Amino acid sequence: MxxxxxxxxxxxxxxxxxxxxxxxxxxxxxxxxxxxxxxxxxxxxxxxxxxxxxxxxxxxxxxxxxxxxxxxxxxxxxxxxxxxxxxxxxxxxxxxxxxxxALAAQVPHRRADGPLNLRVDSPVLPDLLGQIPGDEQIATVTADGAYDTRRCHKALIARDAVPIIPIRKNGRLWKDDCPAARARNETLRATRYYGRAFRKRWTGYHARSRIEAKMRCLKAFGERIAASxxxxxxxxxxxxxxxxxxxxxxxxxxxxxxxxx
Structure with missing residues (x-):
C-alpha cells in the first residue's frame, strides 16, 4: 500500500x-x-x-x-x-x-491570557515548576516519554496541571497508591485502548515540536555556553x-x- x-x-x-x-x-x-x-x-x-x-x-x-x-x-x-x-x-x-x-537580564515576552500551557524539552521538570509562582495557574504540561516518572507526575498533580506525557512503550501500571499514579494509570489504559498515535493527536502532544524548534534556535547562537x-x-x-x-x-x-x- x-x-x-x-x-x-x-x-x-x-x-x-x-x-x-x-x-x-x-x-x-x-x-x-x-x-x-x-x-x-x-x-x-x-x-x-x-x-x-x-x-x-x-x-x-x-x-x-x-x-x-x-x-x-x-x-x-x-x-x-x-x-x-x-x-x-x-x-x-x-x-x-x-x-x-550579577546581571538580571530583561527578557521581553508576550503573555497570552489564561493559565500557562507549558511545553518542556530538556530541563528538570519538578525544579522548573518550582520556579513558577504558586498562585500562577498551570493548565497543561507537555513533555516527552522521558518525563513519565512518579516524581514528575506528582509534581504536576500538586500544581493541578494536566500532564500530556506519552507512556513509555514498555510502561506498566503503577501501584495505585496516590492521585498521580491513578491519573497516570488511566492514561496508560487509554493509550492501550486507542493506540499511541491517536492519543497523541487527541491530546495535542505534537505541539511540543514548537519547543524543540526553539531549542534549535537557541543552539544557533552556539552549541556551547561561553561563560564558565x-x-x-x-x-x-x-x-x-x-x-x-x-x-x-x-x-x-x-x-x-x-x-x-
Missing part, C-alpha cells in the same frame, strides 16, 4: 514576514537610542556602577549575537554606536566580565532568549495547512 502524500503548508503573510526576515539583518535594530546608558545612584556605599544593566545587556547581546570575545565586543559596540550617531562611552572588557555575573560559572551562564542563556524574542517581535510566519487534493 502506498504512503499518503505529505501534508502541505502555506504562509499567509509572506510579504510582511519576508520584510521581518530582512530586518533581522540590520545592525541598528539592536541600538535603542532611548536606552539609559549610565546607572542611577542607588544610595549604597561604595563606588557606584558607571553603566546601567540595560547597557550591559546591550553589550553582552552583541557579544552573543556575533560570537565575539569580550575585547572585540567592546570595539564592535563602539562601532555600532558610531554608526547610529551616538557619542556614548563603552564599558571595557573587564567591566563586562564582572557585571555579567553558573551565574554568568544563566545571564548568557537569558540574553539568548531575549535575542530570540526580539527576532520574533519583528514578525513571525502565519502558516496554515493546505487541504490535500
Amino acid at each position: 502506498s504512503e499518503p502524500p505529505p501534508a502541505r503548508y502555506r504562509t499567509t503573510n509572506w510579504p510582511s514576514y519576508n520584510a521581518s526576515l530582512r530586518k533581522r539583518g540590520s545592525l541598528l535594530i539592536w541600538v535603542d537610542k532611548d536606552m539609559t546608558l549610565h546607572a542611577p545612584r542607588d544610595g549604597r556605599p561604595g563606588r557606584p556602577a558607571a553603566f546601567s544593566d540595560a547597557a550591559m545587556q546591550f553589550c553582552l547581546s552583541t557579544k552573543i549575537l556575533f560570537k565575539l570575545p569580550l575585547r572585540q565586543t567592546a570595539e564592535m559596540v563602539a562601532s555600532l554606536l558610531k554608526l547610529a550617531g551616538l557619542d556614548w562611552s563603552v564599558p571595557d572588557f573587564s567591566t563586562l566580565c564582572r557585571r555579567q555575573k 560559572d553558573p551565574d554568568r551562564q544563566t545571564a548568557e542563556i537569558h540574553i539568548r532568549i531575549a535575542l530570540m524574542n526580539r527576532f520574533s517581535a519583528l514578525g513571525t510566519a502565519e502558516i496554515i495547512r493546505v487541504a490535500r487534493q
Whole structure:
C-alpha cells in the first residue's frame, strides 16, 4: 500500500514576514537610542556602577549575537554606536566580565491570557515548576516519554496541571497508591485502548515540536555556553532568549495547512 502524500503548508503573510526576515539583518535594530546608558545612584556605599544593566545587556547581546570575545565586543559596540550617531562611552572588557555575573537580564515576552500551557524539552521538570509562582495557574504540561516518572507526575498533580506525557512503550501500571499514579494509570489504559498515535493527536502532544524548534534556535547562537560559572551562564542563556524574542517581535510566519487534493 502506498504512503499518503505529505501534508502541505502555506504562509499567509509572506510579504510582511519576508520584510521581518530582512530586518533581522540590520545592525541598528539592536541600538535603542532611548536606552539609559549610565546607572542611577542607588544610595549604597561604595563606588557606584558607571553603566546601567540595560547597557550591559546591550553589550553582552552583541557579544552573543556575533560570537565575539569580550575585547572585540567592546570595539564592535563602539562601532555600532558610531554608526547610529551616538557619542556614548563603552564599558571595557573587564567591566563586562564582572557585571555579567550579577546581571538580571530583561527578557521581553508576550503573555497570552489564561493559565500557562507549558511545553518542556530538556530541563528538570519538578525544579522548573518550582520556579513558577504558586498562585500562577498551570493548565497543561507537555513533555516527552522521558518525563513519565512518579516524581514528575506528582509534581504536576500538586500544581493541578494536566500532564500530556506519552507512556513509555514498555510502561506498566503503577501501584495505585496516590492521585498521580491513578491519573497516570488511566492514561496508560487509554493509550492501550486507542493506540499511541491517536492519543497523541487527541491530546495535542505534537505541539511540543514548537519547543524543540526553539531549542534549535537557541543552539544557533552556539552549541556551547561561553561563560564558565553558573551565574554568568544563566545571564548568557537569558540574553539568548531575549535575542530570540526580539527576532520574533519583528514578525513571525502565519502558516496554515493546505487541504490535500
